[in-house]
Amino acid sequence: MITKSGALQYLSKEEIALVTPDTSPRGCGIEGEDDSWDLGTGAGFYVDATTEKWKNNYNMYSYITSELPQIINASFPIVRIPFDNTRVSIFGHSMGGHGAIMAALRNPNMFKSVSAFAPICHPSECAVGKKAFTEYLGANPSAWSVYDSTELAAVYKGEMLNILVDQGSEDSFLKDGALLPDHFVSAVQNSSKFINLETRVQPNYDHSYWFVQTFMEDHILFHSKHLK
Template identity: 60%
Template sequence: LTCTEQNFISKSGYHQSASEHGLVVIAPDTSPRGCNIKGEDESWDFGTGAGFYVDATEDPWKTNYRMYSYVTEELPQLINANFPVDPQRMSIFGHSMGGHGALICALKNPGKYKSVSAFAPICNPVLCPWGKKAFSGYLGTDQSKWKAYDATHLVKSYPGSQLDILIDQGKDDQFLLDGQLLPDNFIAACTEKKIPVVFRLQEHGQVKSELHSLKQISFRFVVIESTTE
């Protein structure tokens, strides 16, 4: 929330690890920009900087706010056409709202990604204030439609294709304590479905809400080698 692609690029320190492992790292923006939609810039958790990686169905958002299709379809096509990448060895990751986006993109597209890593992600948005606000605006008031973009609900119907899932969460993150992130709900759903998930709870995680940010996270990049050449 509130970020652009530059937050990750300038604050995460991924460059050396990516270079050492020969990784192409793509950092898309968090929402459309410059759409000139009334109310787009009135709130920090809705509109600009808060696309929530859905394909909006409600006016006036549905024409431009299609971040799910952008991340899963348009952007990969652009990358594959212009860079020396292997689309069979693609993973996805994100932080906070981006962690929510990474989880749903992976769960809605079995076999597309080798792994998904989420740092302090919004895991059950249909039950948290951020998610309720965003989904009601972008998707309408029919809450049954919200489940299509909720990781905790999506994992319940995941077909079981191999997917490595990592969630890294700071124990003292204020947004965790406020009930915005709800990782326990996601883990419970994974356990019921017998889908393995690695959950790392960092004892000295983000202490204040303003520290729920890339600047305060020490990223660890793990290369998951594909078993297929």
């Protein structure tokens, strides 16, 4: 994110501090944590794991929404003098987009805005999401809905939430059914009084950081508008 997204020039201009947490714990010594790209190291899916194998280390939801904000507030004068903890937004790419939207929907007063590049929108209904949720949360799908943006959006009744989603038309994950943005759009219709959603399909773009880099300025300006 820091080296590939091209965000720094826009952040500097808008005077926004960007925090880029990792996508999972590292080096936990859990059997199989490095066996595949979509589970374990690099793929925490922003849940608090409940299964025996993962629950002691894989608590990315609590880390992002509770522990990390406390660390930032206590450690970085740039956001502390003066600090207004209501001027916070969140965004992400792919699995990170899932995490950003999900965290915002679960914490209605925490973020001014949320945006995502090609997010995994309905993890309970796609292969990569089912794999991760089964490992981290168990085989019962009833435990998955609290970490699923589509399920959360369908019943959201919190503070008005502004969401921007960009999706490339030639994204292989979109074509393989891993992202399911149409499910999320349909779910938001049930909560349209509480969610202001803007979706954009970018012709000929894939899932890569070239896609992210091209539209990064739009996302920074989107958040800047709501933060300021």
